[in-house]
Amino acid sequence: MKLSEPRILAALPELGVERIGGASLAERTSLGIGGATDLLLIRRHSALPDLIALLRGAGVAYKFLGGGTNLLVRDGELPWVILQLARQEPEIRLEGNSAHVGAAADLGRTVTFCAKHDLGGMEGLIGVPGTVGGALRMNAGAYGTQIGSYVRQVELFRAAGVRIETLRENEISFEYRHTSFAPDDIMLAVKLELPSKPYREILQGIRICNEKRRSSQPLNQKSAGCIFKNPPGGSAGRMIDELGLKGFSVGDARVSDRHANFFVNAGHATCADMLSLIAQVRDRVHATYGFQLENEVILWTQ
Ligand SMILES: Cc1cc2nc3c(=O)[nH]c(=O)nc-3n(C[C@H](O)[C@H](O)[C@H](O)COP(=O)(O)OP(=O)(O)OC[C@H]3O[C@@H](n4cnc5c(N)ncnc54)[C@H](O)[C@@H]3O)c2cc1C
Structure with a gap:
């Protein structure tokens, strides 16, 4: 979608919003699939209420992009614009055992920054790509750790009230790859509380998790991580593997030979290939198995 409404175009510079015309989602997602649209890069959180009101007033649909590592996006010209937060400086501020982190910060860098200041707990999240905002939305987790366990407070833009609010931990529920945030809430910043741990000990945990990932996941191929959520007490990857589906493909969309719950774009896969x-x-x-697997990957295919 190309933004053409003069009122919106004129307001963007005042709001500190940069428009990137014809932004390719194939270039902005880890699966490397997706068409193009205008992307609005938001430099000031305080611009969101006015920006959203303008877009809504003009009937312009939008979606919010983090690091693009858990998304399957349709091909061709996209019927919505994309909003994305620009990184802010400093991205992380420490205060005792609390880390105040901007939502656009890279999750892995956040884990290592905190580790260097003897704050641990998030070792398991080290190889989860994407932003802190995306991790909050998905309640990202790995190797027994989930980000929700460390959240004390979230600052977010609530589309329902068109305003910025702060939620405390007791107002948010974090479950397996699910959170109680409304679908159109936009996370802006989080306060995490992390246990004190010597850097050397944290580093040891990080190394172990990195090694587990390297030995089991197709990290040098384009993917969105696990396609399906695991069924309670089970493993989607194990079921797919038991069916002999590793290597099964539609066009260039392929079940990874390394991890059966990772579907990779082995060349020029289309969205239709991956959906099929x-x-x-x-x-x-x-x-x-009589079990209906639920998507973990978020579909932007309508
Ligand atoms: C190689 C690989 C390994 C992975 N391993 C894991 C793993 O071990 N565990 C795991 O949980 N995930 C894993 N993932 C999936 C993915 O990295 C996580 O889901 C990640 O947290 C998504 O963050 P993102 O910033 O890329 O979000 P995106 O993919 O950009 O967006 C995902 C969803 O979050 C929303 N969103 C993003 N930012 C915000 C925000 N600030 N406010 C509101 N909504 C927002 C988007 O609108 C979208 O609905 C893996 C992915 C890859 C490619």
């Missing part, structure tokens, strides 16, 4: 692969694998699992 997801549907076929889900059907095969359902036919054999």
Whole structure:
């Protein structure tokens, strides 16, 4: 979508919002799939209420992009604009055992920054790519750690009230790859409380997690991590593997040979290829195990 409403175009510079015309989502997502649209880069959080009011007033649909590591996006010209937060300086501020982190900060860099200041707990999250905002939305987790466990407070833009609010931990629930945030809430910053731990000990934990990832995941291929959520007490990857579906492909969309719950773009996969692969694998699992796998990857395909 190309923004053409003069009132919006005129307001963007005053709001500190940069418009990037024809931004390719294939270049901005880890799967490398997706069409193009205008992207609005937001430099000041305080601009959000006015920006959203303007977009809504003009009937312009929008979606919010973090690091693009958990997304499957449709091809062709996209029917919505993309909003994204620009990184802010400083991204992380420490105060005792609390870390105040901007939502646009890289999750991995946040884990290592805190580690260098003897704040641990998040070692398991080290290889989860993407932003802190995306991790909050997804309640990202790995190796027994989930970000929600450390959240004390979240500052967010609530689209319902068109205003910025702060929620405390007791007002938010974090479950397995699910949170109680409204679908159109935009996370702006978080206060994490982390246990004190010597850097050397944290580093040891980080090394172990990195090694586990390297040995089990196709890290040099384009993917969005796990496609499906694990069923309670089970493993989606194990079920797919047991069905002999590693390597199964539709066009260039392929079930990884390394990890059966990672679907990779092995060349020029289209969104339709990936959707067809997801549907076929889900059907095969359902036919054999009677379980309907739920997507972990977020679809921007409508
Ligand atoms: C190689 C690889 C390994 C992975 N391993 C793991 C893993 O171990 N555990 C795990 O949980 N995930 C894993 N993932 C998936 C992904 O990295 C996480 O879900 C990550 O937290 C997504 O963050 P993002 O910034 O990239 O979000 P995006 O992909 O950009 O967005 C995902 C969703 O979050 C929303 N969102 C993003 N930022 C915000 C914000 N500030 N406010 C509101 N909504 C927002 C988007 O609108 C979208 O709905 C992996 C992915 C890859 C490619």
